[in-house]
Amino acid sequence: MSELRRQFxxxxxxLGVPVVLPAELEAMLTGKVFVSEHAxxxxxxxxxxxxxxxxxxxxxxGCDALVAETGSVALLSAPVETRLSTxxxxxxxxxxxxxxxxxxxELVFEQFAGRLRPGAAAACLTFVTGPSRTTDIEKxxxxxxxxxxxxxxxxxxDGG
Amino acid sequence: xxxMPVLEEKRRAALARALGQTLQxxxxxxxxMPEWEAMRQRAHDIRAGAMDRLFEHLDAFERAAAANGIxxxxxxxxxxxxQCVIQIARRLGVTRAVKSKSMVTEEIHLNHAMEAAGIRxxxxxxxEFIAQLKGDPPFHLTAPVVHLTRDExxxxxAVKLGVPFTNDPAKLTMIAREVLRREFLDARxxxxGANFLVAETGSIVLVTNEGNGRMVTTLPNPQGPRVNVAITGIExxxxxxxxxxxxxxxxxxxxxxxxxxxxxTFIQGPRARSSGEEPSGPDEVHVVLVDNGRRGMLRDARxxxxxxCIRCGACSNICPVYHRAGGHAYQSVYNGPIGAVWSAxxxxxxxxxxxxxxxxxxxxxxxxxxxxxDIHHAMLWQRNLxxxxxxxxxxxxxxxxxxxxxxxxxxxxxxxSRLARVLLPQVVLNxxxxxxTSKRDLxxxxxxxxxxxxxxxx
Ligand code: SF4
Numbered sequence: 001m002s003e004l005r006r007q008f009x010x011x012x013x014x015l016g017v018p019v020v021l022p023a024e025l026e027a028m029l030t031g032k033v034f035v036s037e038h039a040x041x042x043x044x045x046x047x048x049x050x051x052x053x054x055x056x057x058x059x060x061x062g063c064d065a066l067v068a069e070t071g072s073v074a075l076l077s078a079p080v081e082t083r084l085s086t087x088x089x090x091x092x093x094x095x096x097x098x099x100x101x102x103x104x105x106e107l108v109f110e111q112f113a114g115r116l117r118p119g120a121a122a123a124c125l126t127f128v129t130g131p132s133r134t135t136d137i138e139k140x141x142x143x144x145x146x147x148x149x150x151x152x153x154x155x156x157x158d159g160g
Numbered sequence: 161x162x163x164m165p166v167l168e169e170k171r172r173a174a175l176a177r178a179l180g181q182t183l184q185x186x187x188x189x190x191x192x193m194p195e196w197e198a199m200r201q202r203a204h205d206i207r208a209g210a211m212d213r214l215f216e217h218l219d220a221f222e223r224a225a226a227a228n229g230i231x232x233x234x235x236x237x238x239x240x241x242x243q244c245v246i247q248i249a250r251r252l253g254v255t256r257a258v259k260s261k262s263m264v265t266e267e268i269h270l271n272h273a274m275e276a277a278g279i280r281x282x283x284x285x286x287x288e289f290i291a292q293l294k295g296d297p298p299f300h301l302t303a304p305v306v307h308l309t310r311d312e313x314x315x316x317x318a319v320k321l322g323v324p325f326t327n328d329p330a331k332l333t334m335i336a337r338e339v340l341r342r343e344f345l346d347a348r349x350x351x352x353g354a355n356f357l358v359a360e361t362g363s364i365v366l367v368t369n370e371g372n373g374r375m376v377t378t379l380p381n382p383q384g385p386r387v388n389v390a391i392t393g394i395e396x397x398x399x400x401x402x403x404x405x406x407x408x409x410x411x412x413x414x415x416x417x418x419x420x421x422x423x424x425t426f427i428q429g430p431r432a433r434s435s436g437e438e439p440s441g442p443d444e445v446h447v448v449l450v451d452n453g454r455r456g457m458l459r460d461a462r463x464x465x466x467x468x469c470i471r472c473g474a475c476s477n478i479c480p481v482y483h484r485a486g487g488h489a490y491q492s493v494y495n496g497p498i499g500a501v502w503s504a505x506x507x508x509x510x511x512x513x514x515x516x517x518x519x520x521x522x523x524x525x526x527x528x529x530x531x532x533x534d535i536h537h538a539m540l541w542q543r544n545l546x547x548x549x550x551x552x553x554x555x556x557x558x559x560x561x562x563x564x565x566x567x568x569x570x571x572x573x574x575x576x577s578r579l580a581r582v583l584l585p586q587v588v589l590n591x592x593x594x595x596x597t598s599k600r601d602l603x604x605x606x607x608x609x610x611x612x613x614x615x616x617x618x
Contacts, residue, residue, distance in 0.1 A: 011419070054345065054380055070420040077441060078432035083378045084440045087371060105405040105420075116401070116428065118227035118362050123431045123441050124377070127424040132371040135416075136287035136303060137329040138310050139178045145286055145333055146340065147371030147423070 004068040004101040005155075011071025015130030016143075017151045025093060025154055031057030037080050038062025040095040040156040053085040060093045061085045065111060069104040072127040073153075076112060086128060092148040094128075097156045167486045171307060175486060178306050179477045185417025186474060186528075193413075203410045204532040206403045207468035210395075214458060217359040217397045218449070224362030228429035230445045238268035241450045245270060245351065245389055246277045248446060252387055254279065254349045258340075260366070260373045261285035262353025263471060264391050264450055266298060266493040267506070270351075281351065284340050284372040286333060293320040299487035301496065302415050302473035307486055340372070348384055350376030350442070354392035355411065355470070356404045357447070363428055364390045364447055365404055367411070367421040374423050378440050388427070388442040394449050395458075395467040401426075407470055410530040414472035453506040462541040466501045468531040475525035475535060481518055490515060497525035501538045504546070513551035516542040577609045 001009075009019050020028075022043065034056035035041050035048040041060050050056045061082060065074035073094050075082040086092050102108060105127065115122040132147030143149045167175065190196050210217055222232045235241035241264075249257060257274070259265065259281050271281045271292075283292040287304035291297070294316045298304035305313065314327040323335055352373060356365040366373045379386040398404050404426075412418045431441030457463045476482045476496025487495040491511055492503040500515035516539035525535040546552055566573045586604040590597040608616075 072420055072424075077428075078438055081439050083374070083438070084380055087374050087378065088380065105408070106402050109401040109405070116361050116363070116426070118224035120428075121432065122428050123438060124428055125426040126374065127420060129418075129420040129422050129424070131422070132369070133422055134286045134333060134370050136285075136290070136305060137308075137313050137332060138174075139181050139306075140310075140329040142330050142333045145337060145370035145372070146284070146344070146375055 002098065002101070004103060005098055007068040008066055008071060008101055011068070012153055015071050015151075017071070017130055017153055019153045019155065022154055022157055025060075025152075028091065028093065028152065029058055029060070033057070034059045034085060034089065036061040036082070036085050038095070040097060043157075053081075054088050056085075056089040058091045058093065059085045059089040060095065063094050063096045063100065065108045066096050066101045067103075067105055067108060067127065068101055070127070070129050072105070072129040074108050075126045075128065076115060077123040077125070078121060082126075083124070086126075087147050090144060090149045091152065092131075092150075093152045093154060095154045095156050097158075166484045166489075167307075171486070172484060174309065175307055176483055178303070179483065182303075182416065183474075183477045186414055186477075187417075189413040189417040189419070199406070199410065200530055200532050203407055203470075203530055204468065206398060206406060207470075207531050208465075210398050210403075211458065211464055211467050214394065214397065217399055218394060220359040220399075221357050221362060221397050224358075224360065225364075225429075225447060226362070228362045230362060230364070230427075230429050230447055233446060233448045235268075235448050235450045235452070238450070238452050239273075241268045241391060241448050241452070242270050242273035244448050245391065246274060246279065248387060248389055249274070249277075249279045249349055252349055252385065254347075256280045256282060256343070256347065257349040257351050258282050258284050258343050258347040258372075258376045259288075259351040260353070260368055260376045261288050261304070262351070262391060263298075263301065263493065264353050264393050265351065268391070268450060268452065270391065282340070282343050282347075284343070284370075284376065285368070286336050286370060289336055289340065290316055293317070297488065297493060299495075300473060300476055301471050301494075301499070307488075344375045345380055347376070347379055348381055348386050350379050350386070350388050352376050352388070352390050354390045354396055354447070356407060357392065357397045358399075358401055358404050358426070359397055360400045361426075361428070363401070363404075363426040364392075364445070365408070365424070365426055366390070367408065367424045369416070369418075369422040371423050374425055377425060377427055377442065379442055380440055382439070385443045386441075387444045387446065389446045389448060390427070391448045391450060394451055394454050407531075411470050411472050414470075414474045414528070414530040457505045460505075463501070463505050463538055465533045466498060466505060466535075466538055468533050469498050469502075470531055472530055474528045474530065478524045478528045480520060480522065480524070485518070490518075497535045497539070498529075498533065501535060501542065504542045508549075510551055513542075513546040513549075516540075516546070574609070574611055577611075581605050581607070581609075 032050035034050045034053045040062045063073045064076045131151045134145045274281045291304045299307045310327040318325040354364045432438040494502040503512040521536045523536045589602045
C-alpha cells in the first residue's frame with residue numbers, strides 16, 4: 001500500500017468513514033439506490049433503482065481527486081453531476097481510485113488549474129471531508145444534519 | 161463605563177465546559193503540527209499582503225468573477241447591501257429564501273430588512289435555526305446557541321414547531337433536518353456568506369460542517385430559475401487558491417480542531433455552461449461586497465490587523481471575560497475579543513466604544529489567534545480613541561484629572577492620601593465600587609501611608 005493511501009485511509013478512519021471492499025458494498029445497497037454515471041460506478045449500474053438523487057436512500061458516486069492530508073474527496077461539478085448525488089441521501093458511497101490520490105489540496109488546484117481558470121468550465125469544486133455533522137447542541141457530535149449521515153469509501157478494483 | 165452583566169453560575173459552568181471542549185480539540189490539532197508557529201506567521205503574512213493591496217485584489221477578483229459569470233455588487237452601507245438582496249429577490253419573485261450562516265448578514269441586519277420587504281429568510285445552520293426560532297441574536301461567532309442546554313433547545317422546538325418535546329440532540333437534529341429539507345427542496349433563492357474570495361480565480365469559498373452551505377448554493381429545486389447570493393465583507397479577499405488552502409487549514413484547526421471543515425466549496429459560477437447542462441446548481445450567482453466601515457479600519461494602521469480575522473471563534477473560546485459574561489452581554493453581533501474591536505471600529509456608539517474597556521488585556525486572544533492579530537493592543541488603542549473622542553463618561557475624566565494633579569505635586573499627593581483616610585472609610589469604598597462589592601469587601605486603606613512608613617523606617 002502506498003504511503004498516500006495509508007494516510008488517506010487513516011484519515012477516513014478518524015472521520016468515521018469505513019473503507020469497504022467492493023464485495024462488502026452489496027449488503028449496503030438497500031432501499032432506493034442511485035448510481036452515478038461515473039465510469040468507476042459501472043459495476044453497480046445494474047443495482048440502480050432510482051434515477052433521482054433527491055429521493056434516494058443510497059447514492060453511489062465517483063469523484064475527481066482524493067486528498068491524503070485531510071481524508072477529503074474532491075468533486076468537480078461537471079460534466080457528471082456530483083452535487084445532489086453526494087449531498088441528499090442518508091448514505092453516500094464514494095468510489096475512488098488509488099491513482100486519484102494526491103498529498104494535499106494545493107495539488108488538486110494544480111491538477112485542475114485549467115478548469116478553475118476564470119471563464120473555464122467548472123461551476124464549483126467541493127472537498128467533502130467526512131459525513132455531514134454538527135456540535136451545535138451542547139457540543140454533542142451528531143451526524144447527518146443536512147447531508148449524508150454516513151459516508152462509505154470504496155477503492156475501485158482496477159485502480160480507477 | 162457600564163459594568164458588563166455576568167452569567168448565572170450554572171450557565172457559566174456549562175459554557176466553560178463547552179468552550180473548554182472546543183479549545184481542547186484545537187490544542188490537539190495544533191500539537192499535531194510542530195510547525196504551527198510558522199503556519200500562523202504565514203497566515204498572518206497572507207492576510208497582511210491581502211490588506212496592503214486590498215483594492216487591487218478586489219479588482220482582480222471582480223474581473224475573474226465576471227469572466228466566470230458571477231455578478232459583483234458593491235455596497236457602501238448595510239442599507240445598500242440589504243436593498244441589493246431585496247431587489248434580487250423581487251426580480252425573482254420569491255417570498256422565501258434559504259440562508260446559510262453568515263456573520264455579515266447579521267451585521268447588516270439582513271433578516272430584518274427582508275422581513276420588512278415581505279421575504280422570509282430561513283436560517284438553515286442548526287444553531288442559527290434554533291436562535292432564529294427563539295428570537296435570539298447569535299451568542300458566539302461559530303456556535304450561535306452554545307449557551308443553551310438540550311432541554312432549552314427541546315422546549316424551543318416544541319413550542320415553535322409544535323413537535324413533541326424531546327431533549328435528545330440526535331432527535332432534535334433530525335426534526336430540524338426534516339423541516340429544513342422541505343425548505344431546501346422548495347427554495348429558489350439561496351443566501352450565504354463567504355469565508356474567502358479568491359482573486360486569481362474569482363472563486364467564492366464557503367465552508368460548513370452541516371452541508372447547508374452546499375444546499376443553499378446547489379438549490380435542488382428543478383422548477384424555475386435559481387439564484388445564489390453571497391454577501392461578504394470586502395476584507396475576505398485573498399490573492400491565490402494556495403493562500404485560501406492555507407487559511408482553510410488554520411480555520412478548521414482553530415475553530416473545531418479538525419483538519420478540514422466537512423464541506424469546503426469553491427463556487428466558480430452558475431451551473432455548468434460549456435460541458436453539458438448540469439441538473440442542479442444556480443442559474444445566477446451574485447456576490448455583494450460590503451464595506452460598512454471597513455475602509456475606515458483599513459486606514460487606521462492600528463486597527464487594520466483586525467481585518468485579518470477569519471472568524472474562527474478561538475479568541476472567544478479562550479477569553480476570561482467572554483467566559484464570565486457570555487456573548488449576549490456585548491450587545492453586538494460581533495462579540496468576544498475580536499468582536500469588541502470590530503464593534504467599536506464599525507459603530508460610533510457609547511455602547512460599542514465601551515467594549516474594548518471590558519477586557520483584562522491579558523493577551524490570551526492574541527496568543528491563540530491563527531492569523532496572529534494583536535487583539536489586545538487594538539483594544540488599548542481603541543480606549544485611547546474613545547477618550548480622545550469624548551466617549552468616556554464625565555466622572556471618569558474628572559477622576560483622572562484629579563489623579564494627575566496629585567501625581568504632579570508631591571505636597572498635594574501627601575495631603576490627598578491623608579485626606580482619603582478620613583473621607584473614604586471601607587463602607588464608602590464599598591459603596592463606590594458596587595456592584596462588584598455586592599458579594600465581597602474592598603480592603604480598607606492602610607492606617608499609615610507609604611510615605612509615613614518610609615519616614616519611620618528611616
Ligand atoms: S481574531 Fe483571530 S482568534 Fe479571533 S475569531 Fe478572528 S481569527 Fe479567530
